[in-house]
Amino acid sequence: MTNEHWTIEGLKWDQLAPALVNSDLLQVIKAAALVEYNAESYADYLCRIFHDDSEFQKITRQWAVEEVQHGAALGAWAEKIDPSWSLEVAMAKFRAGYVPEHFLDNSKSSVRGSRSGEMVARCMVETGTSSYYSAIGDATNEPVLKEICKHIAADEFRHYKLFYDTLNKYLEKEGLSRFGRLKIALGRIAESEDDELSYAYYAANITNDGEPYDRKTYNKAYMSRAYSYYQFKHMDRVVAMVFKACGFKPHSLPHKIATKIAWWRIALETKKIKKLAA
Numbered sequence: 001m002t003n004e005h006w007t008i009e010g011l012k013w014d015q016l017a018p019a020l021v022n023s024d025l026l027q028v029i030k031a032a033a034l035v036e037y038n039a040e041s042y043a044d045y046l047c048r049i050f051h052d053d054s055e056f057q058k059i060t061r062q063w064a065v066e067e068v069q070h071g072a073a074l075g076a077w078a079e080k081i082d083p084s085w086s087l088e089v090a091m092a093k094f095r096a097g098y099v100p101e102h103f104l105d106n107s108k109s110s111v112r113g114s115r116s117g118e119m120v121a122r123c124m125v126e127t128g129t130s131s132y133y134s135a136i137g138d139a140t141n142e143p144v145l146k147e148i149c150k151h152i153a154a155d156e157f158r159h160y161k162l163f164y165d166t167l168n169k170y171l172e173k174e175g176l177s178r179f180g181r182l183k184i185a186l187g188r189i190a191e192s193e194d195d196e197l198s199y200a201y202y203a204a205n206i207t208n209d210g211e212p213y214d215r216k217t218y219n220k221a222y223m224s225r226a227y228s229y230y231q232f233k234h235m236d237r238v239v240a241m242v243f244k245a246c247g248f249k250p251h252s253l254p255h256k257i258a259t260k261i262a263w264w265r266i267a268l269e270t271k272k273i274k275k276l277a278a
């Protein structure tokens with residue numbers, strides 16, 4: 001895995017156009033920067049789970065370097081758009097308030113039940129991030145953010161492939177069924193409504209320290225904005241990637257049906273959230 005093709009310094013910063021950025025976009029980018037910037041903690045966990053696989057450990061460390069770069073690039077962009085905001089300050093708040101249990105213990109077994117299961121979960125995260133940055137990149141006209149999103153989305157698609165290849169390597173040894181994989185995949189997707197993104201939104205955007213964290217409130221605040229960038233084509237790709245990781249045939253009738261259901265659900269959720277916020 002090489003990351004020589006793009007650097008933060010090499011971005012076209014002279015074309016930055018703050019007037020093309022609205023507050024909703026700025027808020028979700030600040031939150032995304034924190035989650036990306038925190039990848040080292042996840043790499044520590046993965047290296048523990050794959051403690052006797054030095055090849056995968058090497059790949060994981062390089063993966064984390066790239067994810068941290070995503071956070072640094074998004075953070076640098078947000079700092080330029082809003083000079084009163086600091087990635088490091090927001091990050092300190094995020095790290096102090098969000099530590100998943102499986103990062104804390106020293107267990108060598110995956111919370112997903114197996115190494116294959118762990119890779120299915122990782123494929124879901126890369127599916128989510130690749131589609132998300134593609135969607136934001138398509139939606140924004142701000143040239144630097146567009147460029148950052150294009151680079152990040154390409155990295156996320158490559159990360160998916162990396163974890164997918166590792167999944168196949170371990171499937172041969174562990175034999176996790178297609179439905180077992182699907183269960184883990186759907187479970188991991190449901191976790192996106194968990195604390196990580198909600199807390200990142202809170203840590204990145206709520207500067208009043210007296211304002212308490214509430215998962216439901218900040219989850220809605222994040223999701224309503226995040227979903228609004230998606231188009232049908234992004235969802236179609238998401239479903240294809242989920243199908244592939246679970247061993248089901250993409251571009252089939254079930255794929256078409258699942259895409260329609262997922263798209264309908266997003267539209268419904270967005271509508272529901274907007275109604276609540278009104």
Ligand SMILES: [Fe+2]
Pocket residue numbers: 036066067070129152156
């Ligand atoms: Fe990333």
Ligand SMILES: [Fe+2]
Pocket residue numbers: 067126129155156159
């Ligand atoms: Fe990634």
